[in-house]
Amino acid sequence: MNNHPDVHEIAGYxxxxxxxxxxxxxxxxxxxxxxxxxxxxxxYHYLWxxxxxxxxxxxxxxxxxxxxxxxxxxxxIRPETATLTEDGRLDIVWDHEAxxxxxxxxxxxxxxxxxxxxxxxxxxxxxxxxxxxxxSLPTYGFADIMEDDGVLLNWLRGQRDxxxxxxxxxxxxxxxxxxxxxxxxxxxxxxxxVLFDVQSKPDANSAAYTTLRLPLHxxxxxxxxxxxxxxxxxxxxxxxxxxxILVDGFRxxxxxxxxxxEDFAALSTLPMDFYNKDRDTDYxxxxxxxxxxxxxxxxxxxxxNFLRGPLDLPGGDIAALYKAYxxxxxxxxxxxxxxxxxxxxxDMIVFDNRRVLHARNAFDLKAGDRHLQGCYVDRDELLxxxxxxxxxxx
Amino acid sequence: MNNHPDVHEIAGYxxxxxxxxxxxxxxxxxxxxxxxxxxxxxxYHYLWxxxxxxxxxxxxxxxxxxxxxxxxxxxxIRPETATLTEDGRLDIVWDHEAxxxxxxxxxxxxxxxxxxxxxxxxxxxxxxxxxxxxxSLPTYGFADIMEDDGVLLNWLRGQRDxxxxxxxxxxxxxxxxxxxxxxxxxxxxxxxxVLFDVQSKPDANSAAYTTLRLPLHxxxxxxxxxxxxxxxxxxxxxxxxxxxILVDGFRxxxxxxxxxxEDFAALSTLPMDFYNKDRDTDYxxxxxxxxxxxxxxxxxxxxxNFLRGPLDLPGGDIAALYKAYxxxxxxxxxxxxxxxxxxxxxDMIVFDNRRVLHARNAFDLKAGDRHLQGCYVDRDELLxxxxxxxxxxx
Numbered sequence: 001m002n003n004h005p006d007v008h009e010i011a012g013y014x015x016x017x018x019x020x021x022x023x024x025x026x027x028x029x030x031x032x033x034x035x036x037x038x039x040x041x042x043x044y045h046y047l048w049x050x051x052x053x054x055x056x057x058x059x060x061x062x063x064x065x066x067x068x069x070x071x072x073x074x075x076x077i078r079p080e081t082a083t084l085t086e087d088g089r090l091d092i093v094w095d096h097e098a099x100x101x102x103x104x105x106x107x108x109x110x111x112x113x114x115x116x117x118x119x120x121x122x123x124x125x126x127x128x129x130x131x132x133x134x135x136s137l138p139t140y141g142f143a144d145i146m147e148d149d150g151v152l153l154n155w156l157r158g159q160r161d162x163x164x165x166x167x168x169x170x171x172x173x174x175x176x177x178x179x180x181x182x183x184x185x186x187x188x189x190x191x192x193x194v195l196f197d198v199q200s201k202p203d204a205n206s207a208a209y210t211t212l213r214l215p216l217h218x219x220x221x222x223x224x225x226x227x228x229x230x231x232x233x234x235x236x237x238x239x240x241x242x243x244x245i246l247v248d249g250f251r252x253x254x255x256x257x258x259x260x261x262e263d264f265a266a267l268s269t270l271p272m273d274f275y276n277k278d279r280d281t282d283y284x285x286x287x288x289x290x291x292x293x294x295x296x297x298x299x300x301x302x303x304x305n306f307l308r309g310p311l312d313l314p315g316g317d318i319a320a321l322y323k324a325y326x327x328x329x330x331x332x333x334x335x336x337x338x339x340x341x342x343x344x345x346x347d348m349i350v351f352d353n354r355r356v357l358h359a360r361n362a363f364d365l366k367a368g369d370r371h372l373q374g375c376y377v378d379r380d381e382l383l384x385x386x387x388x389x390x391x392x393x394x
Numbered sequence: 395m396n397n398h399p400d401v402h403e404i405a406g407y408x409x410x411x412x413x414x415x416x417x418x419x420x421x422x423x424x425x426x427x428x429x430x431x432x433x434x435x436x437x438y439h440y441l442w443x444x445x446x447x448x449x450x451x452x453x454x455x456x457x458x459x460x461x462x463x464x465x466x467x468x469x470x471i472r473p474e475t476a477t478l479t480e481d482g483r484l485d486i487v488w489d490h491e492a493x494x495x496x497x498x499x500x501x502x503x504x505x506x507x508x509x510x511x512x513x514x515x516x517x518x519x520x521x522x523x524x525x526x527x528x529x530s531l532p533t534y535g536f537a538d539i540m541e542d543d544g545v546l547l548n549w550l551r552g553q554r555d556x557x558x559x560x561x562x563x564x565x566x567x568x569x570x571x572x573x574x575x576x577x578x579x580x581x582x583x584x585x586x587x588v589l590f591d592v593q594s595k596p597d598a599n600s601a602a603y604t605t606l607r608l609p610l611h612x613x614x615x616x617x618x619x620x621x622x623x624x625x626x627x628x629x630x631x632x633x634x635x636x637x638x639i640l641v642d643g644f645r646x647x648x649x650x651x652x653x654x655x656e657d658f659a660a661l662s663t664l665p666m667d668f669y670n671k672d673r674d675t676d677y678x679x680x681x682x683x684x685x686x687x688x689x690x691x692x693x694x695x696x697x698x699n700f701l702r703g704p705l706d707l708p709g710g711d712i713a714a715l716y717k718a719y720x721x722x723x724x725x726x727x728x729x730x731x732x733x734x735x736x737x738x739x740x741d742m743i744v745f746d747n748r749r750v751l752h753a754r755n756a757f758d759l760k761a762g763d764r765h766l767q768g769c770y771v772d773r774d775e776l777l778x779x780x781x782x783x784x785x786x787x788x
Contacts (some may be wrong), residue, residue: 013673032711044707047716061654062598064410064671065700069609071720111704117711118706185675189580204456212454215463223774224617251663271688277458279407281579282781294665310446310505311775315437319424322441326465380617380677387676 007102010059013391021088032082032266034090034108042112046078050094052111053101093246125355126161127230127250133339138165140350145183152183153389156382159229163352164246164339170233170348177233177348177373185381188227190220191281198232200365200373205278207306216247216332216357217304219376222276222283226302227376230353234343238368245359246339248350249301252331253290256324260371263324268292270321274302284309300354330341332357343372354379401496404453407785410500413484413722426476428484428502438508440472444488446505447495494615503558513632515642519749520555521644527733531671532559536742537579546577547783553623557746558640559645564627564742571627571742571767579775582621584614585675592626592766594759599672601700605759610641610726611698613770616670616677620696624747628737632762639753640733641693646725647684650718657718660723662686668696669703671747683722694748737766748773 023036031045053069058068078090079333088105124385128136144151145167158165170176181187187194192206201209208214220226232244256264268290276283285342291300311318331337343349351358353376363370418429425439440514445464452462473486482499522530532552538545539561542620553557571739575581581588586600595603602608614620626638650658662684670677685694705712725731737743747770757764 008687012671013676033707045709045712046706047662048712050701051716059603060604060700061699062604066702067601067606067700069699070716070722071723075720111706113704113709113712115708118708119623123704135681185585186583189583191579207454207457207461208578210454211454223457224772229691236768259704269629276778277406280782281778282407282785283778284781287772305463306454306457306461306546308445308460310507311442312505312507312510313424314512315507316441318442322439322464323469326469329463329465344657378618384670384675384677387678388674391676 007100008056009054009102009104010056010061010064012054012064015112015391016104018088018104018106021105021111022084022090022108025082025084025090027079027082031076033080036109039112040112040116042108042114042117044090044108044112047075048078048094049092049101050099052103053099054103054107055099057099060100071245081095089340098393105244107190110176111131117120123160124303125163125250127254128162128164128248128339129251130335130339133162133164133246137339138162139391140165140167140169142170142180145180149389150393153393156386156389159350159352159382160386163248163250163355165350167348167350168346170343170346172235174235175374177231177269181229181231181349181375181377184229184377184385186377188229188376189278190223190376191278191283195373195375198374199370208281211363213362214359215329216245217248217306218302218357219304220273220283221287221302221304222285222307224285224287225378226300226354228352228379229350229377230358230374231348231350231377232343232358232374233371233373234345236345236369236371237343239363239365239370240367241361242363243340243342244349246341246349247332247337247357247359249269249303249355249357250298251337252328252357253298253301253332256328257336260324260327262320263327264290266317266320266324267328268298269319270290270313270324272303272321272325273303273309273312274307276307286312289325299356302354303357304329319345352379397477398546399725401494402450402763403448403496403498404450404455404456406448407450410498410504411483412500414499414503416478416484416502416551419476419484421473421476424472426473429733430503430578431487434506434508436502436508436772438502438506442499443495444485444490444493444575445472446497447493448497448501449495451493451764452495464562482576491504495676517554519557519644521648522556522558522731522733523645523731524729527556527558527642530734532556534559536561536564536574539574543783544787546597549580550780550783551745554780557749559744561742562740566629566739568629568767571625574742575623575625575769575771578623578771578779580771582735582770583671583771584617584621584770585670586679589717589767589769592768593764607756608753610639610753611641611700612696612751613698613747614615614677615668615696615698616679616701618679618681618773620670620694620748622746622748623744623771623776624752624768625742625744625771626737626752626766626768627657627742628766630739630740630763630764630765633649633757633759633764634761635755636764637734637736637755638743638755639755640735640743641726641731641753643749643751644692645731646722646751647695649693649725649731650684650722654718654721656714657721658684660711660714661722662692664707664711666696666715666717666719667703667706668698670701672689680706683719694712695751696748697722697751715729746773768775
């Protein structure tokens, strides 16, 4: 039975598989409940359902964006009738303007907001230290990434979950880093340009452009949004020293939470100030070194010893933050947490700059040259590309 | 008396004026206290002072960045001696490695972190509604901004404080918006490109590119970092309708806090999901519509009815968030909050997209054409440019 022959749904870019069908329907005071064929129960509030009506009056056919506004119906809106069709669709006729809505069962199931369904959707990062990453560093070939969208998707999921991957066999042609970054999206430009060349420069405006050792850090903590993915493509590395060191900042944070809970609390609640120190730019940002999400999980690390400004806090907090910051930095120096690699020409490491700290040892140019080329792509772009690829490669 | 003839300070890019001199010095257990000639007292912790030593051993002369790391000295570090020089400098010899530090009185005063000093440094936005902005919209001439760095600084301070300025006399040549944006810095690229053309398009992938009315919104709430400044340059506007409407989101938030405190709490604690709906991109971000800073002030507004995804919250929160969201949107529709303008060819409005909501009425192309060109520049770039200009124009 089709109650709604006149309802024309505007399809989104997803197809929703129908893995389960609704078998029961109950109307409550402010929400209806669907019982599924596997016993799961989903509650959908009337306002939520009305807001998500996919019909051609509510959604613009051209942009596929909503034109309906939920503030144009009463708060108390409810169904006049609600029925399940034979093919599992939910049909509603509303008590306001007799508007008709039809919902696809795959869409309804996918957007269920029961505690159980919400828990299933959480993605957890793979947290690592030296042992794990030495055994299982996700590694991909340049040509495969460039030519095969399925490999591209696997690589990007590796980036999302591990925060660090190696790409091998990258032609040592300057600019190649841009080609691979563009497989994801456009590059995040910064004051260091679209691409940056990590080599010793006489007029260094950053510690990166000297031969000095760099302590473990994230890039551009001076910017409100730290760049997400950082690409470092090794073109030449014949100098002595200059080994790359990478540490999972989430692992250090975990260690802090377990063994130094007061310090963990200080780093996640007391902001530090980060300053860029240059002739033509003066970026500053104030944020905690550890950022927690609404569940209390660490979602971001922001740290670079050489880009800190003076702490600017009530006097009582100064000593607590120094104690915590020192403890964090001392942990990053422990080799048990460190992935250590002398990059070779043709290697490219790509890491989540908001999670994985990087460093390099000092190097000496007497033995040869050292030249890395790098760029940034933001986390939004990574996640968007994964979702678009998943429409096809699921 | 110069205790430290061998200390070579690395100058930053600032000059610190000496408006006050230290007249007294006391050493406490973990901090020293300076008494200034105007009676103010400043406390500086020993770790803080050691961390901020400006000497050539602690700071790289090349990059002007710190090479010293605070985790390499004991937590208990303290001065062996601390003295004030005749010209007001603080000289310290530390009990660790007999390191010597020298501090400039202008720098010390500027970085005092007493409650009083910290309070003085807070910048407050100028919050507006229709009356104020009609009387005092900051307005600048294109040629002045392009040629005079002092006017540039005034304009940028206007952007920072009001979140909305008008630029007049802008040549109606496509691309001019880029020239004026580049007076600040580089442009924030998005999936709409570096520049975007707001005109009706047959293949509209956004409501912006139709002739439809747009409700008050921020651009790209689907992105983790919403673009900061939005530039809209009117090249042609002969269509009927299409008036621009701008509302200070901070004013609406203030109204919510005062009159609808429960709704204010819901909007600042319960996240919404924002989805972009396009063939080649699938950006999503989850955040509260109102973001509060650590002092509880609203620091950002994120809202666009047509870019919301289904709410994904525990069932108990759904009704509360709908009630609050509806209330917010109803307030944005009240004309007492709205700046209303039919843009003319040669006008450019520039506004803080993370604060000021914008909208336009539907328009009809029978009477003529309508073409705006726009771009984004991030808040970091605005604030950096202001600081660099202030080095010269104070």
